[in-house]
Amino acid sequence: MMSLPMLHNALLVGAMLFSLGLVGILTRRNLIVMFLCAELMLQGVSVSLVAWSRYHGDWGGQVLVIFVLTVAACEAAVALVFVLQAFARTGRLDAAAWQTLREANLPRVMDSKLPADDTFPPSWPTLSPAGVLPPGDPQESLQREHV
């Protein structure tokens, strides 16, 4: 049987994973990232279930986690097929691409603040120069003029 502080710590980790997944599924717009966040919530619940199972000395929690795995596999298979169908129809993985399905009295989601290009470009690794500079090809400048 597990100690009570260990149960508290494990439940805290489960709660943090669940909350992070909740924030992600509420706010991200990529359909696949939304499903990843749902899986993150399932992981938080699994941690809590295993902690309770160990605390009570009962195997029911772990058995329930096995069924959570099964349902997650089924859900991923069916949902990814739907995501692919949605992508084939709209050409986007955007959840807001389906906002024509909303209620008639709800406002339309507008992307007014989006800048034209990516203002936060990824930083790629760079190599510092090493060794001697190879001699340049004298024909290269001539070749480039023909391109």
Place this chain on the structure above:
Amino acid sequence: MFGSDPTSAGTLLAAGVTSAAVSLWLLLPRGTQSPASMRLGTVLGLLALAAFVATGQRLGSIGEEAVFLIVSLVAVVAGAATIVTRSPVYSAIWFALALAGVAGVLLVLGAQFLGVATIVVYAGAILVMFLFVLMLAQPSGLAPYDRVSSEPLLSAVAGAVLLGLLTLSIGRLTAEPAACCNTPSRAAAMADAAPVVPAAVDVTKADRMESDQVARLGAELFGRHLLAVEVAGVLLLAALVGAIAVVSRGEAAAASEGRFSR
């Protein structure tokens, strides 16, 4: 869960919740972000993590609980990176790291089979399926809908408030069952269930390393929960058939649409 002084513990929890909300709001994709705000969000997130670590129980024995601290930090940090990363492919890979952390947590908790099954089933099968779909459907470069998110401030506040409430309710847990409810206590229920599954009781901390844990879990799974296993098998078959049916119907619809447009 909390120390001797409840006021300072409450202040600590409030500070942790607030910095978690602000850090998530700073880190989530909003379209216009400077690297300075990302750095500030990261620092605030680490502060929130430290606050929640301090909110948790004081780590007693240094051995396995230090391991637990490390793997749970890996899981939570990778989970946060999963939801704030712009690129969906990087998001999936951060999720794989979060799965590794969760598997470590399960191993420390003494669920060996589930730890290994998490790696094999989730990271090996489900996540690879996600990556396949991403490579089928992802346009080159960052899509506009990956660079903005809908209502990041409200979502971050909602998630942080939920986390604070959950932490409070976890802190209320004591060893004694709650006296408010007139349902039979869990211990009594376990004592009733004990004759059915004798292997389920008397799980001490020392037997965590025993090798017949998986056998006991299998006996429980195929003994008390045999009907649920059968239902899960039917569910898997239905998901398989359903996925194939949706794909073939979609292809037929696309082909007929192409015929009409031509």
